Amino acid sequence: MKTVAEILKEIRPEFDFAASKDFIADGMLDSFDVVTLVAMLDKNFGISIQGVDIVPENFKNYEMIEALLRKSGVKQ
């Protein structure tokens, strides 16, 4: 199973996500990257992130993504 960091690296290898507090505002993830990220998280963790939760705020940084994973049923 991949980590969130590994998945982000796969989608946008040119960015250092650890150095950012807001992936969206810093232009590291556009709306279609978010869609790709959701599809990869769903597959990797065996979940289905709810459509209503697919809003930019939930993908701003590692903390928000991990909170979303917990809400979607991933035990961490």
Place this chain on the structure above:
Amino acid sequence: MNFTFRRKRISGILTVVPANVRSFVEEMKNFNFPEARSLKLKEVMGFDKHRLVEPGVCISDLAVFGLEHLFSRGLLGPSDLDALILVTQSPDHFIPPTSNIIQGRLKLKSDMLCMDINQGCSGFIIGLVQAFLLLEQESIRKVAVVNADVLSRKTSPKDRNSYPLIGDAASITIVERDTEDSRIHANLKMDGTRNEILMIPAGGFRLPSTPETAVLNDVGDNNLRARDHLRMDGSAVFNFVQVEVPPLIEALLSQAGVPMNAVDYFFCHQPNRFMLQKLADKMRVPYAKMPSNVVENFGNSSGVTIPTVITFNMKERLLKEKLKVCLAGFGVGLTWCAMLLDLGFLDFNNIIEYQ
């Protein structure tokens, strides 16, 4: 808003798609994105092939081609039609109505009603509602609901958010009275306060097309688009669909007294595979009951995707049996609607190519 119709039925569906097939892989070079990112998106969204008209082809060309196909095969008589409802966002002209142009080109009788309705992704269901209402009149026995759009002509080839998913198509759906005591339920909702989420800003009377409105601008995310082009706020549309559509369908089924698991198929508008699978997950509907394969094979042709998903996936089956189906459309307006009906034993249910 709830509607209930008695003793009405769909008796045939024909979808007309352009023969011209374009592939996402070939078009990737037009977008300012690394190939690897575009290929990831292809996998998730279902972008693959889409059908686009050649320059100069208009919706009346597709509609006339389809109706002539039905006439020439004896599947429909020209004098049988008492009304022709055209649902489109891409008319041949502002004036006259394109439905009149179609009537004229086919030399249909003058004792009939032609009307254009400007609606998009919900347009197929809104056209059906209008047809069922007309069938309450003694003088109207058979109605053709023609749903057609050629929006590729208004979409920027350098806009990766819109162009890969767009498709052109037309459909002809024949609606008439049912000898059985059937019931059709529909539920429609509108929210014009969010009208700018899906819009072509220029080209109407509010902002006429000029050389300035045709200039491509960088609109973010490396996409280039003019004000003459279709603009789609993908995130807002996605959120709108996930929030509004499941409760609408639940309310429709409750109104009809039909449980979710009694519905054989959910034939939804086809924006992209990802959005539909999230919708299915939310509604706890198996993917097999909600087909999402139109964008990858034909592209998103607004309301026409509903007849396309039916004719593509159920071509033979709906000639031989009747199924309980829920149709759902959502988008431009904003408008969202659903319809529950028994569909089957059709006289025809086919896809043909416009040459």
